[in-house]
Amino acid sequence: MQHYINQGLVRRNRSLGRWMMFGGLGASLIAVVISFVAPLYIFIALGLMLAGGLISQIGTALYNRFGRSPRLDELIDESLKGLDDRFGLFHYLLGSRHVILGPSGALAIIPRAERGEITFEDGRWFHTPPKRRFPLRTRRRELKDLIPESQRDIRRLERALARQLPDHDPIHIDALVIFLSDDAQLSAGSGTLIAAHRKKVKALLRTFPRQATLNEKEIRSLAARLTRS
Numbered sequence: 046m047q048h049y050i051n052q053g054l055v056r057r058n059r060s061l062g063r064w065m066m067f068g069g070l071g072a073s074l075i076a077v078v079i080s081f082v083a084p085l086y087i088f089i090a091l092g093l094m095l096a097g098g099l100i101s102q103i104g105t106a107l108y109n110r111f112g113r114s115p116r117l118d119e120l121i122d123e124s125l126k127g128l129d130d131r132f133g134l135f136h137y138l139l140g141s142r143h144v145i146l147g148p149s150g151a152l153a154i155i156p157r158a159e160r161g162e163i164t165f166e167d168g169r170w171f172h173t174p175p176k177r178r179f180p181l182r183t184r185r186r187e188l189k190d191l192i193p194e195s196q197r198d199i200r201r202l203e204r205a206l207a208r209q210l211p212d213h214d215p216i217h218i219d220a221l222v223i224f225l226s227d228d229a230q231l232s233a234g235s236g237t238l239i240a241a242h243r244k245k246v247k248a249l250l251r252t253f254p255r256q257a258t259l260n261e262k263e264i265r266s267l268a269a270r271l272t273r274s
Contacts, residue, residue, distance in 0.1 A: 046128040047261070049268045050118060051137035058111040065104025072097030117156050118143065120225050124243035128250065133264035138271045140205030141198040146264050149253035150217030151206060152239075153198035155191070160228040163188075168237065175228060195220035195238055209267060210259075217256035221246070 076094035079086050110117065118136040121143055125134060132147040141153035161174040170188040199220050206216055222240040224231055231242050241249045259267065 046125060047130055047133040047264055047268065048122065049133065049135050049138060049272060051272075054137045055111050055116075055118075058107050062104045062107030062109075062112055065100050066108055067104075069097040069099070069101025069104055072100065117225070120243065121154060121156060121223065124223060124225070124246055125250075126247075128247060130261050132250070133259075133268065135268070135271070138268075139209075140201035140203075144202055145221070145250070146216075146259050146267075147250065147253075148255050148258060149250070150219065150256040150258045151202060152219055152221040153195070153202045155195050155198060155220055155222045157191070157222060157224050157229075158226055159188075159224060160226045161230070163224060163229060163231045163240070165237070170238075191222065192237060195222065209270060213259075213263075214257060216258055 073094050074097075076090040076097060079090040079093070115123070121136075122134065125132070125145065128147070132145060135144040135146070136142065138144070139151075143154035143156065145152045145154060159172045159174075161172060164171050164173070170191050171185050172188050173185040199218055203218055206213075206218070210216075220238060222238050223243050223246050224240070225243050229242055231240060239249075
């Protein structure tokens with residue numbers, strides 16, 4: 046499998062996340078000092094504490110996504126390891142965060158981390174968390190963001206491919222939802238989205254029919270432009 050990633054973006058976001066985490070904590074600490082040393086400036090201290098907490102939370106989210114291993118892109122890589130060079134995997138390069146190009150066209154990959162049972166009923170997706178040891182009620186919730194997120198990523202991928210390949214014939218584009226948790230059980234039936242557990246996604250890709258797509262050489266050429274820009 047051909048594999049390409051925007052390493053510059055990963056490094057920048059990892060560093061930015063780290064600086065925001067510690068910067069936000071520092072701002073909160075300064076706010077505490079101000080509240081004790083100069084009580085007259087308590088409102089400034091409160092504002093600084095709120096801003097520091099927000100910055101630290103954003104930084105933590107960035108660092109967790111780009112600084113901690115295994116990252117989402119690494120989990121996807123492991124799930125698709127073993128595919129041949131007819132497939133090209135792109136991370137943070139083609140509009141959608143994760144994209145695979147292959148014999149069946151282009152797929153915007155939507156990674157999900159839900160644990161428990163995933164079902165599709167009456168046109169809607171639901172998630173039921175695993176049962177807990179304590180006698181607390183396990184609540185099923187609708188995954189309302191799943192279809193809109195997939196549609197947004199398809200549109201982003203369409204725009205990116207149109208921009209990068211203006212003279213190429215239209216490529217078949219769809220979304221592929223991958224549930225990454227080992228504790229996820231997918232019993233979706235014939236849902237409105239293509240979805241699979243990470244352990245089964247590679248076998249699923251090999252069953253897809255051929256669609257309008259790029260060949261191996263065209264994938265390499267596209268990757269060269271994307272990683273050069």
